[in-house]
Amino acid sequence: xxQLNAKILSNEKVxxxxxxxxxxxxxxxxxxxxxxxxEIRCSKGTAPLLRRPLGVHRVSSLxxxxxxxxxxxxxxxxxxxxxxxxxxxxxxxxxxxxxELGSDVNILVAxxxxxxxxxxxxxxxxxxxxxxxxxxxGARVKSHVMCEGEFKALGCAVKVTTDDGSRGYxxxxxxxxxxxxxxxxxxxxxxxxRGITVYACGPNAMLKxxxxxxxxxxxxxxxxxxxxxxxxxxxxxxxxxxxxxPEGYKMVCKDGPVFDxxxxxx
Amino acid sequence: xxxxxKIGRLKLKNPVMAASGTWGTDYLELSDAGKLGAVVLKTxxxxxxxxxxxxxxxxxxSGMLNSIGxxxxxxxxxIENKLxxxxxxxxxxxxxxxxxxxxxFKELAVRLSACxxxxxxxxxxxxxxxxxxxxxxxxxxxxxxVYTTVKAVREATKLTLITKLSPxxxxxxxxxxxxxxxxxxxxxxxxxxxxxxxxxxxxRPMLGNITGGLSGPAIKPxxxxxxxxATKAVDIPIIGIGGxxxxxxxxxxxxxxxxxxxxxxxxxxxxxxxxEIVEGIEAYLKRKNIGGIGKLIGAIKLG
Numbered sequence: 001x002x003q004l005n006a007k008i009l010s011n012e013k014v015x016x017x018x019x020x021x022x023x024x025x026x027x028x029x030x031x032x033x034x035x036x037x038x039e040i041r042c043s044k045g046t047a048p049l050l051r052r053p054l055g056v057h058r059v060s061s062l063x064x065x066x067x068x069x070x071x072x073x074x075x076x077x078x079x080x081x082x083x084x085x086x087x088x089x090x091x092x093x094x095x096x097x098x099x100e101l102g103s104d105v106n107i108l109v110a111x112x113x114x115x116x117x118x119x120x121x122x123x124x125x126x127x128x129x130x131x132x133x134x135x136x137x138g139a140r141v142k143s144h145v146m147c148e149g150e151f152k153a154l155g156c157a158v159k160v161t162t163d164d165g166s167r168g169y170x171x172x173x174x175x176x177x178x179x180x181x182x183x184x185x186x187x188x189x190x191x192x193x194r195g196i197t198v199y200a201c202g203p204n205a206m207l208k209x210x211x212x213x214x215x216x217x218x219x220x221x222x223x224x225x226x227x228x229x230x231x232x233x234x235x236x237x238x239x240x241x242x243x244x245x246p247e248g249y250k251m252v253c254k255d256g257p258v259f260d261x262x263x264x265x266x
Numbered sequence: 267x268x269x270x271x272k273i274g275r276l277k278l279k280n281p282v283m284a285a286s287g288t289w290g291t292d293y294l295e296l297s298d299a300g301k302l303g304a305v306v307l308k309t310x311x312x313x314x315x316x317x318x319x320x321x322x323x324x325x326x327x328s329g330m331l332n333s334i335g336x337x338x339x340x341x342x343x344x345i346e347n348k349l350x351x352x353x354x355x356x357x358x359x360x361x362x363x364x365x366x367x368x369x370x371f372k373e374l375a376v377r378l379s380a381c382x383x384x385x386x387x388x389x390x391x392x393x394x395x396x397x398x399x400x401x402x403x404x405x406x407x408x409x410x411x412v413y414t415t416v417k418a419v420r421e422a423t424k425l426t427l428i429t430k431l432s433p434x435x436x437x438x439x440x441x442x443x444x445x446x447x448x449x450x451x452x453x454x455x456x457x458x459x460x461x462x463x464x465x466x467x468x469x470r471p472m473l474g475n476i477t478g479g480l481s482g483p484a485i486k487p488x489x490x491x492x493x494x495x496a497t498k499a500v501d502i503p504i505i506g507i508g509g510x511x512x513x514x515x516x517x518x519x520x521x522x523x524x525x526x527x528x529x530x531x532x533x534x535x536x537x538x539x540x541x542e543i544v545e546g547i548e549a550y551l552k553r554k555n556i557g558g559i560g561k562l563i564g565a566i567k568l569g
Contacts, residue, residue, distance in 0.1 A: 001295055001296065002296070003296050003536075003537060003538065041535065041536075046328040046482070046483040046511065048325060049325060049328055049329060049330060049482055049483070049531070049535060050323075050325050050330060050534060050535065051534070051535065074325075090296065090537070227320065227321070228321055228323055228324065229323070230323045230330060230332070230531075230534045231288075231292075231533070231534040231537075232534075233290075233292040233296075233537075234290065234292045235288065235289065235290040235292050235293060235533070235534075236287065236288065236323070236332070236534060237287075237308075237322070237334045237337045238322045238323035238332060238334060239320075239322070240317065240319075240320050240322060240337075241320070242320075247314075247316070247339075248316030248317070249316055249317060254292065
């Protein structure tokens with residue numbers, strides 16, 4: 001990781017609540033991995049004081065992209081930054097997704113802004129053409145459905161749910177996961193089938209439900225957590241997640257943000 | 267430029283330290299701790315502590331609340347695993363200790379006195395996020411408990427002792443005097459101020475522990491005032507802590523009588539802030555034609 005000034009290449013509103021920002025940094029282009037995040041300083045003054053952690057949405061040859069939701073003062077200030085400005089960031093931080101699980105079928109479950117890091121993951125996974133990638137996107141309303149076209153362009157099979165049914169299915173994204181697994185279950189008996197992996201990012205309630213479904217089917221599940229953070233590097237111990245091991249807690253920033261679902265005390 | 271200061275028998279190459287709980291080896295990639303006067307390690311207890319429930323941090327106006335709850339792996343882990351990793355760092359290492367009673371503080375001091383890498387001990391009597399067993403409250407909120415605890419540690423070690431006090435008291439002078447009488451070499455002021463915040467959308471407290479310690483620029487004027495009061499009451503060095511973000515803040519504390527300063531929350535915002543503060547103080551002394559750091563301490567002009 002490094003603290004660096006990255007030039008903003010673009011920072012545009014997508015949909016009704018989200019923004020996509022492209023940052024130039026050859027360092028991050030080289031090192032950032034799907035599932036990692038960066039800590040962004042919103043202002044040079046003291047309000048907001050703390051950096052804001054944003055997940056890596058995409059890694060390109062120029063740098064990285066972040067996709068974020070405006071949820072408070074910090075992200076609002078970030079959303080007002082213009083192309084050409086420098087942004088003080090620390091990254092890449094945390095551990096990313098494990099892309100080497102080598103499963104034939106990879107199911108990516110996104111809840112809300114949790115879709116952001118799954119794009120980088122899908123791009124990473126799609127390098128191997130034999131991999132089947134399903135993406136299940138859960139959003140509140142139609143205008144919050146992100147990246148559907150991009151996932152399809154990568155060759156992913158995409159299904160969408162919204163809370164109000166304004167786009168795709170109506171209901172919880174976890175219902176789609178159950179249905180999908182029901183159709184895939186039969187294949188697990190085939191001798192050359194190398195399994196299914198579930199990757200999830202979204203609100204804690206969704207992660208908990210996804211983890212339970214995956215465990216029920218005996219499928220590995222990698223869950224990426226969101227948590228309020230201060231330092232972002234493992235020093236302040238401010239972003240705990242309960243784990244089954246005797247230490248009690250692990251830190252989302254340093255030990256995560258991606259955890260094996262079996263490790264978590266849900 | 268002479269930037270060296272003395273705290274007890276401990277000589278620091280400059281007066282800037284990283285505060286307990288805000289520095290760890292993870293920061294070595296981002297900032298050169300070898301340029302600092304000292305780093306104070308995360309508070310250690312005899313046994314490991316899992317810490318408080320989530321959420322543990324929350325931003326407030328120009329500050330932050332935390333309720334970590336002294337999460338640490340205990341003294342054995344510190345000695346076996348953490349201290350060896352600090353061997354290559356060319357700065358003083360100050361261990362921070364906390365316990366339920368004076369017996370625990372004493373045992374920690376004895377264990378740490380045998381560690382070559384430990385240059386001094388900070389006695390943390392003032393973490394607002396835990397309940398100390400015997401006192402059912404903070405040791406730093408009871409001047410007799412401050413006296414007996416510091417005295418017990420004093421009798422257990424020859425290392426330089428720094429006593430870190432709580433600002434959440436009526437008269438800080440009483441507590442500073444109690445620590446001095448018990449034989450501490452210096453006093454660190456202040457720990458965080460107890461505070462809270464509520465999420466009006468959920469109706470719940472922003473912290474899992476309900477209340478927490480407020481730090482950051484929001485507390486600086488109050489910490490500065492506590493330092494100012496304490497310097498008038500005791501003859502031992504005071505270490506100023508509270509919302510220091512840059513060299514200007516550090517100099518304010520030193521003008522008010524602090525012999526050294528600690529930087530806490532600023533590390534989270536800018537991990538290199540401590541190093542920038544060292545450079546900033548040095549440049550200030552040159553600019554102002556002040557011959558050495560000693561001339562800055564307590565040089566506030568009154569009247």
